[in-house]
Amino acid sequence: xxxxxxxxxxxxxxxxxxxxxxxxxxxxxxxxxxxxxxxxxxxxxxxxxxxxxxxxxxxxxxxxxxxxxxxxxxxxxxxxxxxxxxxxxxxxxxxxxxxxxxxxxxxxxxxxxxxxxxxxxxxxxxxxxxxxxxxxxxxxxxxxxxxxxxxxxxxxxxxxxxxxxxxxxxxxxxxxxxxxxxxxxxxxxxxxxxxxxxxxxxxxxxxxxxxxxxxxxxxxxxxxxxxxxxxxxxxxxxxxxxxxxxxxxxxxxxxxxxxxxxxxxxxxxxxxxxxxxxxxxxxxxxxxxxxxxxxxxxxxxxxxxxxxxxxxxxxxxxxxxxxxxxxxxxxxxxxxxxxxxxxxxxxxxxxxxxxxxxxxxxxxxxxxxxxxxxxxxxxxxx
Numbered sequence: 001x002x003x004x005x006x007x008x009x010x011x012x013x014x015x016x017x018x019x020x021x022x023x024x025x026x027x028x029x030x031x032x033x034x035x036x037x038x039x040x041x042x043x044x045x046x047x048x049x050x051x052x053x054x055x056x057x058x059x060x061x062x063x064x065x066x067x068x069x070x071x072x073x074x075x076x077x078x079x080x081x082x083x084x085x086x087x088x089x090x091x092x093x094x095x096x097x098x099x100x101x102x103x104x105x106x107x108x109x110x111x112x113x114x115x116x117x118x119x120x121x122x123x124x125x126x127x128x129x130x131x132x133x134x135x136x137x138x139x140x141x142x143x144x145x146x147x148x149x150x151x152x153x154x155x156x157x158x159x160x161x162x163x164x165x166x167x168x169x170x171x172x173x174x175x176x177x178x179x180x181x182x183x184x185x186x187x188x189x190x191x192x193x194x195x196x197x198x199x200x201x202x203x204x205x206x207x208x209x210x211x212x213x214x215x216x217x218x219x220x221x222x223x224x225x226x227x228x229x230x231x232x233x234x235x236x237x238x239x240x241x242x243x244x245x246x247x248x249x250x251x252x253x254x255x256x257x258x259x260x261x262x263x264x265x266x267x268x269x270x271x272x273x274x275x276x277x278x279x280x281x282x283x284x285x286x287x288x289x290x291x292x293x294x295x296x297x298x299x300x301x302x303x304x305x306x307x308x309x310x311x312x313x314x315x316x317x318x319x320x321x322x323x324x325x326x327x328x329x330x331x332x333x334x335x336x337x338x339x340x341x342x343x344x345x346x347x348x349x350x351x352x353x354x355x356x357x358x359x360x361x362x363x364x365x366x367x368x369x370x371x372x373x374x375x376x377x378x379x380x381x382x
Contacts, residue, residue, distance in 0.1 A: 005050065008255040012036070012043055042256055049258040058097065058358060062086040068170060069214075074183065075176040076218035076234070078115035079104055079142070079169050089145065091358055098145035098356060111184045119148050120164035121157025130192060132163040133378070134185070136177040137199035138207075140306065141168025143367055145356045150364035155371035160378060171214050173207025174200065178286040179219055186293060194299045195378055196290065201306040202321035205283045210234035210241040211271030213264055221286075223278040228285050240271045272320040284329045291338040300381055302339045302374065305330060308349045311360075339377060346373045 015036040022029040062068075063086045069077040079085065085102040103119040120135070135141045135153045143151035143166075149158075157164035167180050177198055185194070210218050220234040220241070234241035247263030254260045287303065294301040305326075312319040330340045347369055348354055354366035362370065 004253065004255040004257075005046070008043055008046065008252065012040055015039060042259075046256050046258055054257065054261070056092055058089055058091055060087060060089045062088055071217055072114050074114055074219070075169070075172065075179050076215065077169075077171070079118070081106055081116045087145075089359065097359055100145060100147050102142075103148050107184075110189050111187070113180065113184055115167075115169075115180070118142055118151070118153075118166040118168065120151075120153045120166045121155075122163055123157075123161065125161070128161050129163065131195070132165065132192060133157065133160075133195045133197060133374075135164065135166045135168055135197050135199075136180060137168040137197075138172045138201065138204065139168065139170035139361060140199045140201060141166065141197075142170055143168070144170055144361045145359060146362070146364050146367055150367055152362075152367040152371040152374065155368055156374050156378075159371065159375045168199070171207075173204040173215075173218075174283050174286050175208040175219055175221060177204075178221075178290065181290045181293070188297070194294070194297075195381070196294055196299065196301045197304065197374060198287075198290070198302070199304045199306060200287075202309055202312045202319075202323075202326070205275070205279055205321055206272055208282055208286075209271055209275070209279050210238040211268050213244055213260075216241050216244055221282060223281045223285065226281070226285070228282070228289075240267050243267045273314065273316075275320060275322075280325055280329065284332070287329070287333055287338075288336065291333055291336050295337045300339065300378075301337070302341060302377060303330070303333060304370065304374075305340055305342050307342045307344050310349070341373065341377065343370075 015032060018032050019029060019036060022032060063084075064080050064082055068079055068085070068087070070080045072078045079102070081104060083104060085104050086100075087102065088099045089097045091097060104116050105119065106116050107113040133153070133156060141153070143153070148154060151166065153164045153166040153168075156162075167177075169176065181196070185196075206212070207215060207218075208221070210216075210220055215238075216233075216235040218234040218241070220231050220238045222229045222231050222237070231237040235245050236242075244264065244267055247260055247267065248254060251257070251260035251263065291301045307323070309319055309321070309323055312321045314320055334340045347366070354363060354369060355361065356363045
């Protein structure tokens with residue numbers, strides 16, 4: 001039993017005791033009895049749901065408590081500052097899918113950000129310090145389930161002998177990559193050459209729309225007259241995030257998981273099936289800003305377009321994020337100077353060696369394949 005369900009049981013017990021202690025105060029006793037009747041009914045439904053209907057998924061444990069993340073204003077959340085962040089993921093049968101240590105540290109250097117990020121490749125060779133590679137993105141960039149020295153950021157740095165920085169984080173979308181880029185690299189105090197690598201998965205557009213439960217504290221950007229307007233925290237400004245807050249309240253902070261699961265699914269499904277032009281435009285404007293800024297300084301910007309779109313299939317037909325609408329956006333970015341790389345051109349999505357079993361994140365071998373392609377591209381710049 002999780003802690004939230006135990007708290008729900010405790011609340012029932014407290015109300016039951018209050019009914020006994022307030023028997024002489026009829027009005028108060030009647031009110032408490034009414035509340036108890038509702039709560040005990042919901043608890044019975046919740047118990048049945050948890051034991052008979054709730055779908056059990058993969059479990060993840062480690063030394064980080066209930067979540068890998070901690071709240072921050074800039075990006076909504078960042079990976080916890082635990083140097084040796086230990087993560088173990090198992091399937092329903094108890095088979096270990098991965099057991100890894102993530103080496104995490106606070107941001108350093110110029111324009112220091114209030115976030116923590118994973119170890120990249122570092123060396124002490126001034127003759128090779130004139131170029132560095134910056135990785136932006138989500139868990140694919142972070143390399144969930146993969147050891148420190150097997151990530152694409154580390155492998156690429158070691159192969160090319162360049163310093164690399166890994167600014168990927170599980171759960172992030174294009175809006176967090178945009179926040180990191182604009183606050184860290186909009187204005188830089190040196191003349192070092194940089195290559196930016198952003199792994200774009202189609203779901204990043206839905207994350208920037210803030211339809212998911214973990215997006216409540218995200219930075220939310222609105223599209224107004226073909227420009228981006230930062231509105232503030234998602235739960236105050238984005239419709240789907242506000243709805244998620246209501247669901248959280250009605251579910252007693254997810255103690256009633258049947259309420260939160262039903263509510264969350266409805267909100268996410270509605271958000272995914274109702275993707276508007278402005279949702280595509282939001283991503284286009286963010287990418288255009290990053291590409292344009294990099295080009296002005298003579299830096300390079302690589303977009304790894306994770307173009308399998310498997311997770312974007314709508315059961316009712318078509319895709320939540322339409323590949324046909326993404327194509328002209330990618331062409332525009334190419335015309336601006338970005339190197340757009342469709343991952344399907346070099347990565348076998350069907351290969352069991354390239355993906356972590358039952359997880360869909362690139363495995364150590366998958367990270368090696370991506371790093372090899374990036375090395376080929378970056379060598380071609382010189």
